[in-house]
Amino acid sequence: MSHTIMDKFFQPKSLALIGATSSPGFGYGIPLFWKKYGWLERAYLVNAKGGELHGRKVYRSIADLPEGVDLAVVIVPATSVRGVLVELGQKGIQAVIIESAGFAEIGPEGKKRQDDLLEISREFGIRLLGPNCVGTINTENQFATVEIMDRAMEPGSVAIMAQSGVFGNILLDHLPEVGVKISKVATMGNKMDLDEADFLDYFVADAKTRVILIYEEGVREGRRFLEALRRACRRKPVVILKSGRTPFGTQATLSHTGSLSGEDRLYDAAFRQAGAIRASSLSEMIEVTRVLSTQPSMKGKKVGILTTSGSLGALAADAIYDESLEIVPWSRGTVETIQEAAPNWVNVKNPLDIGPSGIFPIAMEAIFSDPNPDGFILIPVIPYAAIEVALRLGADERTFFGNWPALRPKIGSKPAIAVLLGGAKWVERVKNLCGETIATVSTPEAAAKALSALYRLSRPF
């Protein structure tokens, strides 16, 4: 597969929409979305009725299109797709996204329709994405073959591959809300032609992508996928959420996309061997991905914890144990620095619980200068009552916790994760303190899981 053909799916020089329409629906909304992001002038709209849409001419047939269109997006009813594909082939269009549903996922009749398409695409040398998908997104050039929220279009570093249109789309809506920003997306639907292996290779080569996230129901060509996964994991972290882990889930995926999700233990072993990070739940996938998208890998297992809450420190210590990481003793210098600054009730251990002593900035600088830990968990929680008191005194989040952007360089390429809990307004202020260089999660368990993933990333496969 040449690089050029894949590029056509993410940065087409020109494109066509087969099924543009003036009635509300995707055929109306997609070109409107293209207009908003400056793509409509490169787009040819097609509908047998002709006319005009969003100020742009509508062509009556594919045959009327100019030569050399890079990409066609097809949203006509399932029964009309075959004819459209033949015309696209005759026109010499090589990259086609079929968004229409009604193929292998609905049973034998649809499967036959799908097999037909594959035959035609082979005949004309067309590469196909779909059917039963919503195509691609590229936040770098703000191109998408589906309407998404403006917020989801903000450029980020996480590339996403999802089998399903609805779920892939929901992820696009949801991830930016929880702080995960996207680089590129491929929704693969029934994967009749292009599949995970193709996009894995493409995303690994993509300079904007730092983390690859896959939602998987069932793999079509296991060997090809695992080889691509192995190659990918050597270069970039790959997080996989796979449903069909259990007999119930397997049954459900079967009727969903016609996938055979297979024996879960085999997948689990294969993912692990390839070096991928398997998330056990949607929430874990989100929190781990968010950390991976900003933090460097962790070179060893030794974690340092600084907390204002002994309880959350203890929960973090439990979680560190669960993840087979280690709690490291502080160096003598760190202990001395903190003992000098702290009231006598502060017990200088790891987790370092400084309670309401107010020495967070000093303690953070001390542990960030300590060579012992390979990574850090910060738990800067403050009860509302104390915030109220401090605000009366003119304090803010920096008074409490220090200048994090200035402290971050001290730990160089070690990861740091902050666990943020409490009132939303205050949490938002502490999030700003974290900026882009200290990751945030909402529970101690998520912090430990993310560090464990960062540790695994540093190990040779």
Place this chain on the structure above:
Amino acid sequence: MSHTIMDKFFQPKSLALIGATSSPGFGYGIPLFWKKYGWLERAYLVNAKGGELHGRKVYRSIADLPEGVDLAVVIVPATSVRGVLVELGQKGIQAVIIESAGFAEIGPEGKKRQDDLLEISREFGIRLLGPNCVGTINTENQFATVEIMDRAMEPGSVAIMAQSGVFGNILLDHLPEVGVKISKVATMGNKMDLDEADFLDYFVADAKTRVILIYEEGVREGRRFLEALRRACRRKPVVILKSGRTPFGTQATLSHTGSLSGEDRLYDAAFRQAGAIRASSLSEMIEVTRVLSTQPSMKGKKVGILTTSGSLGALAADAIYDESLEIVPWSRGTVETIQEAAPNWVNVKNPLDIGPSGIFPIAMEAIFSDPNPDGFILIPVIPYAAIEVALRLGADERTFFGNWPALRPKIGSKPAIAVLLGGAKWVERVKNLCGETIATVSTPEAAAKALSALYRLSRPF
């Protein structure tokens, strides 16, 4: 223990604050908070300097107070607490909250100070909460011995017991943000006198409390606690989050509150035997508590799932399996009703994935009328693109999903949980559709865990 003495901690007729002060801090903030919620006029402020605070006279000594004060809140430095307690005893005050830190949690010296207090309290017949805590909260009468956010003061049905002041406080800030509303709170600190057993009995008897939530580091009197827990679990769901599960966590709790968190497996078995629900993480505790606070128990193991996303349906099915619940076939009537309404590509199974067919209201009414399931998971997700199209057509969340408040009565005392994901604004609208009678969570896994907890609640112990 008489009911009367416990009431003094949550609904005192009059109270005293020992350590009121005009400098910023709790001694200034707590009476200000009392003023805001109408408690200051029932409060006597004490400080050797005398004068006035927030328009209220400050008494120079405890001896000067009128007779019959119900509750005293002490926030003087640790070394002064002994003298204060003797004076309170001499004055005949029987309920005392000691918020000051600097006792058993800091080592032998503090432990000795604490033992002294216990002796004095026994001598005078005082019941003590603390030390090293922030006392109590009662949202019913808007009484609190700690400043909390207005939002945390909104009356709810979850009673909380937390050992730690900071973490207890953080929970108070955090829980209302994530939809858990509070009835009463006891932060117990070092638990030198009143402990879990006392508050369990009190919260079980409390008409405003539906669910009891305990954050536990280490139990002082195991047998007494377990007996109270067993009694409580027969009447109300009790969710426990306990740190010190692992060797690392045990070590951390030891240096935190001086608790011996003990062998975790023993706790685990004991909690289970008593009928409590043990949360494995903070996030699980929050999501499960939120569901328990509004949903009835589930009488059997059979779950029905309605989803617009096959992928999320499959993840829910996996999670149902993990929780040892069951996916039940729909009754013939349900299958027929849905087949009649649905396009032919909808596969009428459980999970029922209706995709973008638009038949959610019909499907929900059908499965809510089905006698087979004991509880329901609804996954009403819609991609932004589809929402955009619908809004153009004048549709809203009811057009998509139906009139949930009207449908809810059909399932009577069966639980229903909605999994909400996507853009924040749209999710907020769907949350309104759920109202107070359909619980919301953010992942399929949380929904399954909550149903499992609701199922366990219905079983005889």
